[in-house]
Amino acid sequence: MVCFPKLVFSLFALVLIALPGAAPAQAYPAKSIRLILPFPPGGPTDITGRAIAQKLSEQLGQTIVPENRPGAGGNLGLELGAKAPPDGYTITLTAPPLAISPSLYAKINYDAIRDFAPVTLVATIENIMVVHNSVPAKTLKEFIQLARRHPGKLNFSSSGAGSTNHLATELLKGRYKLNMVHVPFKGSGPQLVALMSGEVDMGTMAVPGAIPIVRANKVRPLAVLSKERVPALPDVPTAKEAGVDDFVISIWYGILAPAGTPREIVNRLNSELHKALASADLKQRLAASGVEPLTSTPEQFANHIKSEIVRYAKVIKDAGIKAQ
Numbered sequence: 001m002v003c004f005p006k007l008v009f010s011l012f013a014l015v016l017i018a019l020p021g022a023a024p025a026q027a028y029p030a031k032s033i034r035l036i037l038p039f040p041p042g043g044p045t046d047i048t049g050r051a052i053a054q055k056l057s058e059q060l061g062q063t064i065v066p067e068n069r070p071g072a073g074g075n076l077g078l079e080l081g082a083k084a085p086p087d088g089y090t091i092t093l094t095a096p097p098l099a100i101s102p103s104l105y106a107k108i109n110y111d112a113i114r115d116f117a118p119v120t121l122v123a124t125i126e127n128i129m130v131v132h133n134s135v136p137a138k139t140l141k142e143f144i145q146l147a148r149r150h151p152g153k154l155n156f157s158s159s160g161a162g163s164t165n166h167l168a169t170e171l172l173k174g175r176y177k178l179n180m181v182h183v184p185f186k187g188s189g190p191q192l193v194a195l196m197s198g199e200v201d202m203g204t205m206a207v208p209g210a211i212p213i214v215r216a217n218k219v220r221p222l223a224v225l226s227k228e229r230v231p232a233l234p235d236v237p238t239a240k241e242a243g244v245d246d247f248v249i250s251i252w253y254g255i256l257a258p259a260g261t262p263r264e265i266v267n268r269l270n271s272e273l274h275k276a277l278a279s280a281d282l283k284q285r286l287a288a289s290g291v292e293p294l295t296s297t298p299e300q301f302a303n304h305i306k307s308e309i310v311r312y313a314k315v316i317k318d319a320g321i322k323a324q
Helices: 004-018 044-060 072-082 097-104 140-149 164-176 188-197 207-215 263-277 280-287 298-319
Strands: 033-037 064-068 090-094 116-125 127-132 155-158 181-184 202-206 219-224 251-258
Touching (some): 033 072, 044 263, 072 090, 072 251, 097 298, 116 263, 116 298, 127 164, 127 188, 127 207, 140 219, 155 164, 155 188, 164 181, 164 202, 164 298, 188 202, 188 207, 202 207, 251 263, 263 280, 263 298
Parallel strands (some): 033 090
Antiparallel strands (some): 090 251, 127 202, 127 219
């Protein structure tokens, strides 16, 4: 009878070891991790995701497998990420469409808030407003005045209806009651060609794509839509410097895990991503593509998503934008 308590204790310990999740959190990751990229290969999401995946693989000692799953404006990949098992072995690189789609589409098959566990913001790409050289406006304020004097006469381009660069111009239109014609293109490449040729008067686009045509004087820059000037284009003022306050519209990127992912796994990913984004080699690789590292806590990222949903919902409603 003396040995009975010891026997019970030993059996209890064996049961605990056998229970799922009983292994210490330090064991994660024990296998490769899938990184869903909701857009096609070759674009900024793909370039940013693959650069981060390589560095994260080195740190974790496990392969991070990038998987391009484009479709429905990024919503196909986001849906796959939302419905993946919450075990830390499927994560998703998201961008502003996560915050835009709930207001742009009548129905999406995931909830941008409830279905994800935000891990951290990882990067940002700034936007820039430019005009064709034939447009008689040297500054952003002059362009606003020109558009006011000629309602319905000026047009502006975007890389697609509901894109960040489209909504940026719609925000400017709404604030200053401007009447301009939207000319959407299927991607930033055709948009860039249209701006250089003068097919469109004005457009907002990501800084990396604009750098060559600005430096070659193919278009005239009005302002970068960022808090600070962009090092690659130091002579271009911010929107605030150009006279338009509270007009920061960046293309941000962040890592999401499915809702229900254990907090210790979210914290581990957050810590490793912060470490990766602080490394000199990854910073240099991202900078070469015009991408700036950016980090946050999970809570800060969650709040950012919520505030972006609210901001873009108003722009989309006021402009009457519908998904095409």
